Amino acid sequence: MAASSGGKKLLPEPSKGTSAASAHSSILRKSSSEKPVTEATGSGSKSSRNEDLHSVLVTSVLNLERLDLDLYSNEHSNRCTFTGTHHWVPRSRMLFGGQIVGQALVAAAMSVSENIYAHSLHCYFVRAGDPKVPVLYQVDRIRDGKSFSVRSVKAIQHGNPILICQSSFQRKMESPIHHQFTMPVVPSPNELLTQEELIQKYLRDPALTEKYKVGLTKLLAEEVPIEIKPINPPEYYRRVALESKQHFWVRARGYIGEGNMKLHCCVAAYISDYSFLRTALLPHFQYKVKFMASLDHSMWFHAPFRSDEWMLYECESPWAGSCRGLVQGRLWKQDGVLAVSCAQEGVFYVKPSAAESKL
Ligand SMILES: CCCC/C=C\CCCCCCCC(=O)SCCNC(=O)CCNC(=O)[C@H](O)C(C)(C)COP(=O)(O)OP(=O)(O)OC[C@H]1O[C@@H](n2cnc3c(N)ncnc32)[C@H](O)[C@@H]1OP(=O)(O)O
Numbered sequence: 531m532a533a534s535s536g537g538k539k540l541l542p543e544p545s546k547g548t549s550a551a552s553a554h555s556s557i558l559r560k561s562s563s564e565k566p567v568t569e570a571t572g573s574g575s576k577s578s579r580n581e582d583l584h585s586v587l588v589t590s591v592l593n594l595e596r597l598d599l600d601l602y603s604n605e606h607s608n609r610c611t612f613t614g615t616h617h618w619v620p621r622s623r624m625l626f627g628g629q630i631v632g633q634a635l636v637a638a639a640m641s642v643s644e645n646i647y648a649h650s651l652h653c654y655f656v657r658a659g660d661p662k663v664p665v666l667y668q669v670d671r672i673r674d675g676k677s678f679s680v681r682s683v684k685a686i687q688h689g690n691p692i693l694i695c696q697s698s699f700q701r702k703m704e705s706p707i708h709h710q711f712t713m714p715v716v717p718s719p720n721e722l723l724t725q726e727e728l729i730q731k732y733l734r735d736p737a738l739t740e741k742y743k744v745g746l747t748k749l750l751a752e753e754v755p756i757e758i759k760p761i762n763p764p765e766y767y768r769r770v771a772l773e774s775k776q777h778f779w780v781r782a783r784g785y786i787g788e789g790n791m792k793l794h795c796c797v798a799a800y801i802s803d804y805s806f807l808r809t810a811l812l813p814h815f816q817y818k819v820k821f822m823a824s825l826d827h828s829m830w831f832h833a834p835f836r837s838d839e840w841m842l843y844e845c846e847s848p849w850a851g852s853c854r855g856l857v858q859g860r861l862w863k864q865d866g867v868l869a870v871s872c873a874q875e876g877v878f879y880v881k882p883s884a885a886e887s888k889l
Contacts, residue, residue: 585784605664625659628803637667774847786838797837810847810855818883835869
């Protein structure tokens with residue numbers, strides 16, 4: 531029986547007896563005991579985006595392959611000419627934390643019923659992800675209550691966990707108790723340059739040193755599936771202590787559509803880890819990072835949102851010390867609704883950087 535979701539027929543479900551090996555079903559399909567998570571386009575308001583350019587986050591990065599009940603792999607869905615296995619990998623050469631968190635939430639969401647939605651997740655990154663091999667996601671169904679369901683997911687490579695992620699899902703509930711902070715007042719996205727446009731502007735600076743030219747050119751060439759418009763971006767070469775705060779507009783590159791909130795939460799998990807941890811480094815220009823990595827990542831999903839529409843990412847770091855830094859973030863919709871809150875600690879090993887001028 532073909533499954534359906536949002537009125538659009540999904541591909542036939544693998545029958546109960548289908549062997550795991552032939553149950554190559556992407557996350558767009560579902561087995562009888564698993565629910566669809568990603569329905570890239572659904573009914574509802576049409577976005578202003580070009581609907582033909584589907585986000586690679588949905589068509590590829592977050593489109594896991596089902597190997598068996600509660601067991602998924604990203605092997606066949608992350609094909610990328612560059613790495614052969616994973617879409618975009620930061621220059622740190624560790625798997626991008628946001629990818630692992632987003633994929634873990636996809637796996638967890640496949641195991642809960644259609645009418646409950648992620649409201650929080652808490653992860654630890656326990657080993658660096660290997661960009662040369664796929665990731666397995668093993669879902670443990672901890673509890674299904676009347677209103678809440680809890681899942682634990684292990685992301686596994688080389689037989690060892692690289693991430694452990696607990697997530698909780700809740701059925702829609704109304705409440706008279708509601709409040710939120712007020713969204714910061716910032717320029718709107720159409721008043722700002724994208725990160726790429728900013729880099730191209732810097733690259734046109736005749737006084738740019740070769741070192742910066744190489745670094746910025748590499749950054750420009752990266753296939754990051756996220757669009758970013760920094761607000762008041764620090765001039766990359768100004769070596770001054772900045773406040774440990776940054777704001778930028780962010781959205782998935784490409785079209786996703788109304789879809790279901792499970793998908794947008796998974797995309798937001800991916801997005802939330804990009805350029806997040808560096809907030810804690812902004813005051814410390816006089817040090818060069820020798821090693822940097824996220825230790826954990828937490829998210830709370832407050833209200834429906836579209837991850838393929840601009841959202842304001844308000845990031846701040848209230849504390850750093852003992853080779854660690856804490857960053858906190860809020861994702862705001864353009865209408866002022868607080869959609870998502872995030873928090874993360876990272877480890878930094880640094881050394882004094884040689885004083886150098888821009889020239
Ligand atoms: C304008 C453009 C902006 C661009 C913005 C963003 C770009 C892209 C985003 C960048 C991504 C950043 C966030 C991430 O995604 S990181 C990926 C997710 N996190 C992880 O993968 C971490 C996984 N966990 C681990 O790897 C480990 O648990 C650990 C955190 C490393 C801890 O393990 P442990 O065995 O305890 O290792 P440790 O002792 O900490 O050593 C690690 C490493 O550091 C070296 N080291 C240790 N102490 C020091 C020291 N005092 N000084 C210098 N170096 C030290 C140590 O030798 C290890 O190095 P290796 O031996 O080479 O591994």
